[in-house]
Amino acid sequence: MNKRAKLRSLLIGGVFTLLFVALVGRLYWVQIIEGKWLLAEAQKKWETEEVLRPVRGTITDRNDKVLAEDAPAYTIALNPDMIRKYHLDSAVTTGLASVLNTSDDPADLAALQEKIRSKIVKTYSVPNPQVEIRNEGWKIDAEVAEQIKQMVEEWKKQADASNIGVYLLKDTKRFYPGGKMAAQLLGYSDKENKAVMGLEAMLDSDLKGVPGSLTYEKDLNGVELPDSKVSFVPAIDGNNVRLTIDKNIQYYIESALEKAYNQWHPKSMTAIAADPNTMEILGMASYPNFNPNQYWNSKPQDFQNNAVASQYEPGSTFKLVTLAGAVEEGIFNPNDSYMSGSIKVPGNILHDYNTSWGPITYLEGLKRSSNVAFVKLGYEKLGKDKLKSYIDKFGFGAKTGIDVPGEVAGMVAMKNPVEFATATYGQGLTATSIQQTAAYAAIANGGKLMQPHVVKEVYNPKTKEVVRTIEPKVIRQVVSEATAKQVSEYLETVVSDQKIGTGKKAAIEGYRVAGKTGTANKVEPGKKGYAPDKWVMSFIGYAPVEAPKILVTIIADEPDVGGDFHLGSDVTLPAFKEIVSQTLRYMGIPSSAQQMKSAEKEIKVMMPDLAGMTMEQAKIAMNKYGVSIEAIGKGTKIVEQSPAPGTEIGAAERIYVTMQGSDDLTIPNLTGKSLRDALEVCSFLNAKCQSTGEGYVASQTVESEGDVKIVTLQLKPYNELLQTPPPADSSDGKKDKASGTAKSGDSSKAQDTPDKKVVQQNR
Known part of the structure; x- marks a missing residue:
């Protein structure tokens, strides 16, 4: 027995000795051999680094009214274990879905409820998981978050608990106070803070700033360790951008466009307002549009900024180029007569929309928007080379250089006589709304083609130091100041002649208005030739003629006019009149009569x-x-x-x-x-x-x-x-036999001109 006991004791002692030797060896290995490496690895686990997100710069209008800014947001997070613990599965599913759902379709509500329910009932591999409801519960507005807070308080009372597993995590997101206002121009930043389109994307390097960082050492619970090393790099906030846009004028534009869009149901409707003296864009809008605060609810076509990204055959508004060239070259005599109706050019016969005017003057041809008049002026008198030269001078076929993404150049490629002839009245070539706006501004400002722009300046939000300023830029002098003034006066008659002027509905009481209508047939998609009942209808004008302050372009693509192109002036001119009249009052521009009356005190002629x-x-x-x-x-x-x-x-x-x-x-x-x-x-x-x-x-x-x-x-x-009722005419003049009253002339309604062309175009 003693031998056995001694042997057992010796064996046990040997085992412990070996274990001790192994432990000492392991400690030596860990502390001496691998100690340096293990310490470095431990420090990595102790250290935590937080990315400090900079504040994205604010976009404002010219008067510092906010158009885009960073705003508080909240993300919903759920702890399914805790929700199930307090038996709140059904209440949380129903309550959150009712607040987060934005659709009127019951099927969408049911789908959202199932989405939330599946997150709550799912079994997770980690205890107390925290799951988010994306995208519906991701970066929600403060208003929605407040509704959820109220529900959470009710659930807490129901469960008699201070934490029931529904959280609102603070965050920030891009917010657009105007909703749909200037949506295509501004673009948007998505919920991942990525600038997707518009000025947000183009100016991203100015707006986004530079992220900072905070590094420190923490324990397992995330608490900072005593005497830990702290490294702090502050974030640099993005710069602010001030635009040339005026929020009030932008509102006038969108209000007028919305009325016209709802009445005439075009494929799209576009408007640009500009200061013709500087080509600062005061407003720019396209319909249909979208709400950048809810960009995910929009259709692809809602995002297109038609003012710069869509090209079309302009039609009669393009006659400005032919008219200006003819006046500059001294070949436009307003009182010369020609035979209207039709004209033969090599390869085809071109027509006016009305073939019954007979011989009329060129000024009347302008007022009535006669195609034949402009074929004679541009094709026969100016000639192909000079016509092309003026088209180039006015900037067609090239980008304007506007600081808005997505601009296209349009197409100018006349080859045969018919194409040159039809180009005189704006068919057979394409242009953009912004090109047309710049061309009309060149006449309004005295002959200078200017580069349009929407960014006024970029500045530091803290120091207010201006980083970059965009000044008005003259590209070239396209016609003389005298020519520009004369053309303005001719364009004024298109509006002021209340008998035959196609632009008469653009007249604004007290102000001199110049402008031109346009109604161009559209090419039938996939076919040769023009569609008989599809038009692009437009009007471009400015006021007051003596000192233009506002120029507005209105374009309607395929409005529903029931096949009657004569309604073109009803589509665009009321919107133009509403925008310009409101803008003139807002700017405090005195009427033309008031200006002349004031000038009369000092100037006599x-x-x-x-x-x-x-x-x-x-x-x-x-x-x-x-x-x-x-x-x-x-x-x-x-x-x-x-x-x-x-x-x-x-x-x-x-x-x-x-x-x-x-x-x-x-x-x-x-x-x-x-x-x-x-x-x-x-x-x-x-x-x-x-x-x-x-x-x-x-x-x-x-x-x-x-x-x-x-x-x-x-x-x-x-x-x-x-x-007093109007008296019967008691002058000694002759009276109309039918009515017994003095005859006052033809009161028939003047109609806009469809730029009709009976020729196949090569596109």
Whole structure:
């Protein structure tokens, strides 16, 4: 027994000795041989590094109103084990789905409920897992988060617990206060903070800033260790960007576009507002659009910025180029006549939309938007080389260089005579809205083609130091200042002539407006030739003509006009008028009459000799002074005028002229005129005038005593005059037999011009 005990003790002692030797050996190996490496590995586990995210720069309008900024957001995280522990599975599933669901489709709500439920009932490999609900519960707005907070408090009361496994993790996301406002221009940053499109993507290097970092040592619970090494690199916030956009004008644009879009249901509708003197873009919008705060709910076509990324055959708005070239070359005589209707060019016959006008003047051809007039001016008189030269000068066929991503250059590739001829009125080539805007601005500002831009400056948000400023840039002088002024006056007649002007619905009371309509047939996709009932309808104009402050382009692609192109002016002109009239008031621009009245105190002009001019020529000559002209008689040429040539006149003056071939001049209807104006007419016609009452002419009678006519005027105050029914014409003029009232001329509705071309184009 003793031997056995001794042997057992020896064996046990030997085992412990071996274990001790092995332990000492292992300690030596760990501490001495691998100690340095293990310490380095431990430090890696102790250390933690947090990325400090910079604040993305803010995008504002020209008046520092915020268009895009970083804002607080929250992400929903769930602890399924805890939710199940308190038997809140059903309540959490139903409650969260009801708040996070944005669809009206019951199937979408059911799908979201199943998605949340599956996360709660799933068994995870780690204890107390934390799972997120993406994408519906990822970076939600503070308003939605507040609703969830209220529900969580109710669930806590129900479970009698302070933690029921539903958390709101603080985060930030990109927020667009205006919602859909300027959406295609701004673009958006997604929930992963990636700039996807628009200015957000183009200016990403300016906006994103530089991330920082924080490194320190921590224990297993994430608590910082005493005397740990701390390394801190601060984040550098992104720069702010100030745009040329004016948020108010942007609102006017989008409000007007939305009305037109909902009424006419085009494939798309686009508008650009610009300061023609600098080509700063004041507003830019396309419909349909999208909400960058909910970009995932949009369709692919909603993201396209048609102002720069869509090209189309412009139609009659392109006639500006032909007109400007003809005026610059001295070959446009507004009173020369031509035979409208159709014109033959090598390879085809081109037509006006109306073939019954007969011989008309070129100025009337502009007002009526006659294609034949511009074929004769551009193809026959300018010639192919000069026509192409002016197209190039005005910037067509090349990008404008606007600081907006996605710009296309358009296509200008005329080869045969027909293509050159149709190019004179804007078919057979393509252009963009921004190219057209820049071209019209060149006429409005005195002949300078300028590079459009939407970024005004980039600056440091903390120091306010300006990093980069974008100044207005002149590309080239395309026509002389005198030519630009003359073309503006011609374009003004398109709007001011309320009888035949295709742009008459763009007239704004008190302001001089210039502009041009366009209605271009569209090519049938996959077929040769043009679709008979699909058009691009447009209007481009600016005001006030004497000192333009606002230029607006409106484009409607395939509006639903029921096959009637004559409705083109109803699609675009009301929107133009709404935008421009609101903008002029917002800018505080005085009316043209007010400006002329103010200038009259300082500036007087000498009355020119109008004898021998037509009425149209006289209006153009006097329009620059804001002076009204009234004709007496029905001849074609002016023979007399009042005031006489050489008389000093101001803007408040009214000019009266008598027309050739009117020997027995009749007294015109003076109703509504002031006594002063009525007396001037009577004096000019050598008639005796007497009046009763005070105010403005309400009625008149004309009697004759030998060769002298006696005019008796009944006057009433203006407010009473407004309430008085229009009297029958009591002038001594002839009356319309059917109505018994004085004939006032053709009141038929002027229509916009479809740029009809009966020729196959090579595209």
